[in-house]
Amino acid sequence: MKAVVCAPDAPEGTAVTDVPDPAPEPGEVVVEVNACGLCGSDVHAIEHGRTVEGQILGHEFGGHVVEVGPEARGWRVGQAVAVNPLGACGRCRACRKELPFRCTAAPNLGITAPGGYAEYVAVPADQLVAMPDGAPVEWGAHAEPLAVALRAVALAAVGPADSVLVYGVGAIGLNAIFALRAAGVESVVGAGRSPGRRHAAAAAGADIVLDTRAVSVREHVARTGRRFDAVLECSAAEGAVEESMDVLAPGGTCVVVALTSAAAKVPLGPLVGEGLGLVGSCAFRPIDFTAAVAHVTSGRLPVADLISERVGLQETPDALVRLRRPGDLVRVLTVPGADSRGPDPAG
Ligand SMILES: [Zn+2]
Ligand SMILES: [Zn+2]
The missing domain is CATH 3.90.180.10 (Medium-chain alcohol dehydrogenases, catalytic domain)
Structure with missing residues (x-):
């Protein structure tokens, strides 16, 4: 072969x-x-x-x-x-x-x-x-990245009333937007640099998509006054973890999905004083993969x-x-x- x-x-x-x-x-x-x-x-x-x-x-x-x-x-x-x-x-x-x-x-x-x-x-x-009969066979290739996103969203422990930032809108960030929509999250904000990917983020269901070349996430939060219940860090951009910790509401969680060897400076004051969470998410569990296939083949995402x-x-x-x-x-x-x-x- x-x-x-x-x-x-x-x-x-x-x-x-x-x-x-x-x-x-x-x-x-x-x-x-x-x-x-x-x-x-x-x-x-x-x-x-x-x-x-x-x-x-x-x-x-x-x-x-x-x-x-x-x-x-x-x-x-x-x-x-x-x-x-x-x-x-x-x-x-x-x-x-x-x-x-x-x-x-x-x-x-x-x-x-x-x-x-x-x-x-x-x-x-x-x-x-x-795969169910009648579903396009190609859709089987979509389950894995969606499973990665479903695992990250599960670790974020968010619900319908929450506001979540997806920092970085490449393939995993875009799947995370789908996964947050599937979880019924009220407000999904995407943040990215490439115009094409930001367009895709809006099409995937993000309510707001920030162009981080023009406005930082910190500036956006200062303007709106609403912090995030969770951030899914999918960008591996320099300073993204620090910025994510800065824009979390008390009790919020930053889930680091982007695999990078870069070091980050984490502010320990708010981590302890505001009860923030910082957790890494790698790959997925078997149940996330099965759920991803169900989501993909439902045609809803x-x-x-x-x-x-x-x-x-x-x-x-x-x-x-x-x-x-x-x-x-x-x-x-x-x-x-x-x-x-x-x-x-x-x-
Ligand atoms: Zn992969
Ligand atoms: Zn084992």
């Missing part, structure tokens, strides 16, 4: 090549990938050389079952599925702490096991979620509107390079079948 493999010495950091087709182990099925989202974490890993030669990345995917291995009961060839890339044994300390991405007893597809930038992937059957481009496997190495400076690009999908089908009919 064709796959995009990591090639740290290649100019683009990845290359399209032929690799052996996966064969299902007991308890696994083979999924033909319909679409896989190109994730910023993969883009950064490739850009900074944190990949292994021959590794197949890609963890936001779905497709059809094409082969059912022994002991993989309950699945049939042709079934449309969304793939939860995070295996979880359910018994280890990491799993009990609801941190399945730290579980070492199960595969993490696209990280520790081959992922979705390929025609086929072997997937443990317990990491599949069935227009997650498909976030797609900026669909590319074939052949164009994927170039797209992964372009996403290093995304500008207005929000989400790019690799669609392995597009190589043989020709250009994207949707334009």
Whole structure:
């Protein structure tokens, strides 16, 4: 089969090549990938050389079952599925702490096991979620980033009367806006720099979208007089955590979703005196993934509107390079079948 493999010495950091087709182990099925989202974490890993030669990345995917291995009961060839890339044994300390991405007893597809930038992937059957008949198969690729957002919103512990800031409106921030809408939050404010992404934030349901190049979040709060019950920090911008802590109402929580090695200065006076919370959110639990599939397939959240481009496997190495400076690009999908089908009919 064709796959995009990591090639740290290649100019683009990845290359399209032929690799052996996966064969299902007991308890696994083979999924033909319909679409896989190109994730910023993969883009950064490739850009900074944190990949292994021959590794197949890609963890936001779905497709059809094409082969059912022994002991993989309950699945049939042709079934449309969304793939939860995070295996979880359910018994280890990491799993009990609801941190399945730290579980070492199960595969993490696209990280520790081959992922979705390929025609086929072997997937443990317990990491599949069935897509309902009639739902576009491509929607399976939307569940993973929405699951990340649902986990972050759960950690923010917000409800209908609350006001929440989504700081940074890239793919995860935009999914967070959907997740907050789904949670019935009264007021959702987005903040971002790129005009295209801010437009997408308004379309996703943000009540107000701040252009942080023109007005800071602090200035906005000083003007309106309303602090936030929670901030979802999805920007990794310098100073964003400090600013987020400054604009929280007493008892509010800052959920840091953007994965960054940068240090932040946290004001401890308000942290203690106003009972603020500061928590990191990484990945999601199995229940978040199942909930994400339900939200996506209900059709209530227009997650498909976030797609900026669909590319074939052949164009994927170039797209992964372009996403290093995304500008207005929000989400790019690799669609392995597009190589043989020709250009994207949707334009
Ligand atoms: Zn991702
Ligand atoms: Zn575990």
